Amino acid sequence: MLTIKVLGSGCANCKKLEAITRQVIDQMDVQADVIKVTEYPDIMAYNVMSTPGLVINEKVVSMGRIPSAAEITTWLANAVETESYI
């Protein structure tokens, strides 16, 4: 089970990132919890200064832009692989 966090105060880009991430999750058919992090102190806890940010299993993989579906797919696949070792 992956924990995915979308960091952002709720601007258009953050919503877009969340939508793309959910799409990728559906396509890959992985188990994942998508959490929206909208409060500034919580966003800053990840040291992310430009939103939107994407965090997979407490690892910040992207900030300040909307990554492509292909990139997100790679990150999720890597995270699933890492998780299976534990």
Add this chain to the structure above:
Amino acid sequence: MQTELTKQEKMPFSNADLRSWAVVALAAIIWFILYNVIEPFANWLAYGLLALPQDSQLGQSLAFFFYDVPKLLLLLSGMIFLISLVQTFIDAQKVRAMVEKRGEGVGNLMAAFFGAVTPFCSCSSVPLFIGFVQAGIPLGITLTFLITSPLISEVAFVLLIGMFGWKIALLYLISGTTIGMISGLILGRMKLERYVEGFVYDIKPRSGVQIALEEKLTWVDRINRSAESAREIVSKVWLYVIVGIAIGAGIHGFVPENALTGIMGKDAWWSVPVSVLIGIPLYSNPAGIIPIVSALLDKGASLGTVLAFMMSVIALSLPEMIILRRVLKPQLIAIFIGVIAAAIIITGYLFNILI
């Protein structure tokens, strides 16, 4: 696999990079050809296809419109691509690391420079502010960055090049950076830390967080990202450009010459502060305001007044202040607006006197 990797490390460009560059080169050639045929094409459209007489008001306005719209959109896509390519080398983290070690003065200069070249979605202002303060960067330097970033917009810069030429575009760049720097220096001297919301100082980084950004971007990545951001920005502003040019053409055609000399000309000393005050609460996409600015200039408004108006519209706005209110107390917001407005007004006067 191993040998391939070492090979790639040695060469600055891989095969995939070269392919991407070839696409860029081809696009540049097509761009150049298009850029050179739009004027004859616009004339043909207005005077040939629509058969309007060459000396008619309508014919000239339409020819102007058919020429200006594609010209500006082409300029925007090409230049924004190039600017975005440069921007792939800069991010907030790097800027912070570079500014962190500097004191007042040099720090403000660097913050203004990076503020000018880095674009930020206004929803990032607050995380940026907190991130800078957390790193111990003085408030004045942080504010310089927050002022310059929206004040210098790459869209505005490109449109100024397209409509008024390099000189005025550069003037905008230099004066905007200077305004950000000086306003930040003044704000820094005013000891305003007590007007920053307390929670900003209490935020602690979470333990166990890893930042795993892929630092090694290839040229393919950079080119793809720049093309994507150019596409996104142009798709966001094209409508503003068209509407702006149409309004501009309307003003151009129907408002009498020198109609504005009295109220926005050089001799009307009060016009600079009034324009700035009107511009503060207003917000418009820079793409929409510049064609209007151009029409105002045509009708006798002076350059300093018009640039001051434009800067106050894009730098200060109600939505931006509402966002900043999350981290700044009302007193600081008021001082912030006051100092920037004063700096813009002085710049407006300077241009009116000098040019």
